[in-house]
Amino acid sequence: MEPFHFHTRIIQVELLGITASSVRELLAGIKRVPAASIYHHTHHYLEQHRYFSPEHPNDFSYWITTSLGIKSLGEEIASVDLVQFKDIESLRQRFVEILDSYLQRIKKPRMCLKGEEFRFLSSRIFILPTPFKANNLEEFLECLRKITIHSIYFHTFEARLRLKKEDNDFSYWLRDNGWQALADKLSCLDPYTYTLEGLRNKIIDLVKEEIKNNGQT
Amino acid sequence: MxxxxxxxxxxxxxxxxxxxxxxxxxxxxxxxxxxxxxxxxxxxxxxxxxxxxxxxxxxxxxxxxxxxxxxxxxxxxxxxxxxxxxxxxxxxxxxxxxxxxxxxxxxxxxxxxxxxxxxxxxxxxxxxxxxxxxxxxxxxxxxxxxxxxxxxxxxxxxxxxxxxxxxxxxxxxxxxxxxxxxxxxxxIDPLSEKNCPLEDSYIDSVLCRYGIDKKRPLITQVSRFDYLKDPLGVIKAYRLVKKYTDCQLVLAGGAAGDDPEGEKILAAVQEEARQDRDIFVLNLPPDSHREINALQRASTLILQKSLREGFGLTVTEALWKKKPVIASCVGGIPLQIAHKYSGILTYTIEGTAYWIKQLLHEPAYAQRLGRNGYAHIKNNFxxxxxxxxxxxxxxxxxxxxxxxxx
Known part of the structure; x- marks a missing residue:
């Protein structure tokens, strides 16, 4: 059995110098920025405000709601179900459809106040190995308790969408090593509805349950 | 170090x-x-x-x-x-x-x-x-x-x-x-003299040295004397509050080695504060880190009413000390303060005065702002x-x- 080697990652945020003052300009920006920018604006809340709230608004919805004051459109953008998307391009396309549809309905577009423009950012990731390796479920459980939430984040969110693996790293490893049911349970989790500590606890509970039910690790 | x-x-x-x-x-x-x-x-x-x-x-x-x-x-x-x-x-x-x-x-x-x-x-x-x-x-x-x-x-x-x-x-x-x-x-550096924990006796000694009454509310702005930090606007906000609520104001700062304009601003602030014994204009030497730390810790509220700001490290320092902060929505300050969650963001002298009164009257809410601010700084700054x-x-x-x- 190949051990599971836990990694972590650090991000570097880049300023793109592209701004938007209206929904039309936001749409234009969303169409032209790199995929890493779409990923950043829909995911950085998860880590930065990790202790605040399990509700993770994305930057687009937050700006539309607070700076343009268009609550219905903000809610529509906030409710895009990120877990349904297997790649960033289709996520980008979904935002484009919603904003396009809004612009077709609205005659007088609103502008934000000066200084409250949406500013597009992007991010690069630097992936680092951690000292934690698991050869069986009990070790896996122990590591889950010790690793940082950044490592949890990397193996669940980043692996699936940014690195285009379509599933989280934990499920791949568990499936490859015969824990099919546990792997499926992890794949079915909607990680966006937890804080990262909450997600860690949920995964730990599922692994503990598997160990308790099947004993053999 | x-x-x-x-x-x-x-x-x-x-x-x-x-x-x-x-x-x-x-x-x-x-x-x-x-x-x-x-x-x-x-x-x-x-x-x-x-x-x-x-x-x-x-x-x-x-x-x-x-x-x-x-x-x-x-x-x-x-x-x-x-x-x-x-x-x-x-x-x-x-x-x-x-x-x-x-x-x-x-x-x-x-x-x-x-x-x-x-x-x-x-x-x-x-x-x-x-x-x-x-x-x-x-x-x-x-x-x-x-x-x-x-x-x-x-x-x-x-x-x-x-x-x-x-x-x-x-x-x-x-x-x-x-x-x-x-x-x-x-x-900020949590272990530097400006941010490390201090003994209560030291904090009291600093207040005593400047004649500040520890029993009455204390509002503080720490920043160098620069018109961009709007110290005169701070005094105006304090005066709007003082009509209704007893409080003291500390304006503490100094001048950087590359800032020849600081002395003029300091003189203007001293002139403005001359008639009021509850305003303390403290022109401190650049190495007064422990004193600044003590003044921040002794404060009921911290202000940063800048007209422009780089990042606003004085806000970071205050939040690290779990203090409720009222600050202008400029520069890097909105990155540190989510309005009404980890502090208060204002745009005007009147708005600053309004929120000073609110927070002085609602200390439990003010403390909650300070605690949330501390968590945000610990995780990000x-x-x-x-x-x-x-x-x-x-x-x-x-x-x-x-x-x-x-």
Whole structure:
């Protein structure tokens, strides 16, 4: 059995110098920025405000709601179900459809106040190995308790969408090593509805349950 | 000065381990920081902490300061103010003098790093040395760059575009540039004299020294005496509050070595405060870190009513001390304060006065703001995160991929 080697990652945020003052300009920006920018604006809340709230608004919805004051459109953008998307391009396309549809309905577009423009950012990731390796479920459980939430984040969110693996790293490893049911349970989790500590606890509970039910690790 | 190991108990051991791992990847690469003052102001303060910690990680890094006369620093102050939006046009003579002092410094410096890390506009023109040295250059902008005077921006831009990378403190400062623009927020050091825990007896002794009554509400703004920090606006807000609620006001600060304008502002503030025994204008020497720490800890509320702001490290310091903060929505302050969650953001003198009254009357709510603010600072704005960002910045110069396996 190949051990599971836990990694972590650090991000570097880049300023793109592209701004938007209206929904039309936001749409234009969303169409032209790199995929890493779409990923950043829909995911950085998860880590930065990790202790605040399990509700993770994305930057687009937050700006539309607070700076343009268009609550219905903000809610529509906030409710895009990120877990349904297997790649960033289709996520980008979904935002484009919603904003396009809004612009077709609205005659007088609103502008934000000066200084409250949406500013597009992007991010690069630097992936680092951690000292934690698991050869069986009990070790896996122990590591889950010790690793940082950044490592949890990397193996669940980043692996699936940014690195285009379509599933989280934990499920791949568990499936490859015969824990099919546990792997499926992890794949079915909607990680966006937890804080990262909450997600860690949920995964730990599922692994503990598997160990308790099947004993053999 | 605190050693790296002492931060483990504050930020977690894994963060420190990651720093060592990143630092190892920089083996054999030398890094030279250059700025314009070795004391006073946030830049010198943070360099004074970060450089020794990077050295402790094994990074070959040092810090040089450019030399200039009074005329040079008067010009750089005008550049600073015009970048903050003041309507100042530099004359041809001023630009030439600025360039000549930079060239003198270029000729004077005998040792250059593989990476030259320039801080703020004063030494920006040293980039002329790049063609000869063929090394990597980064320009770090610590100031509010959201609405620079166009002529000054064009003058600086011709130097900035020759750098390999640039660094800004807030998204609002980004410009249209072809070189990468990296976002790195500044930070505070939780173990420095300005932020470390203090004995109550010391805090009391500081209050006693200045005649401040510890039993009555105390509102404090800490910042150098600069019109951009709006100390006169703070006094106006205090007076609006004072009509209804008893309180005291402390304006504590000093002048940085590269700021010839500070004395004029200080005199104006002293004149304005002269008739009121509950206003304490404290012009402190640049090394008064423990006193500032004590004043912040003794305060009921902290204000930062800046008209423009780089990042607003005094806000970071206050939030780290779990203090309720009322601050202007400028520069990097909105990155630190989510309005009504981790502090209060205001836009006017009247709005500031309104929220001072609210928070003085609702101490439980004020405390909650302070606690939330503390959690946010701990997670995002401590010096260890800053060091990590700098290590990544240096590593990113040799690797431009979107995903980097280290």
């Amino acid at each position: 605190a050693k790296l190991e002492e931060y483990r108990s504050i930020v977690g051991g894994e963060i420190i381990d990651e720093l060592y791992l990143l630092a190892q990847k920089l083996k054999g690469i030398s890094i030279q920081n250059i700025n314009s003052t070795s004391f006073g102001g946030g830049v010198a303060e943070i360099l004074g902490r970060i450089v020794p910690l990077l050295q402790e990680l094994g990074v070959d890094v040092w810090w040089d300061v450019i030399k200039g006369d009074e005329n040079f620093f008067a010009i750089t102050k005008r550049i600073h103010n015009s970048l903050h939006g003041a309507n100042i046009i530099l004359s041809r003579r001023e630009k030439d003098y600025f360039l000549s002092v930079n060239r003198q410094n270029g000729a004077r410096l005998s040792r250059w790093g593989d990476i030259v890390f320039i801080h703020d506009p004063q030494p920006v023109a040293l980039i002329e040395e790049k063609a000869r040295l063929k090394n990597k250059w980064i320009w770090r902008c610590h100031i509010d760059f959201s609405a620079p005077q166009p002529d000054t921006w064009l003058f600086l831009r011709r130097f900035i575009i020759r750098y390999d990378s640039s660094v800004f403190s807030a998204p609002a400062f980004a410009r249209r540039l072809k070189i990468p623009q990296i976002l790195i927020s500044p930070s 401590l010096i260890t995160r800053h060091i990590q960002d700098y290590l990544l910045l240096f590593l990113s110069l040799s690797n431009t991929n979107d995903t980097v396996y280290l």
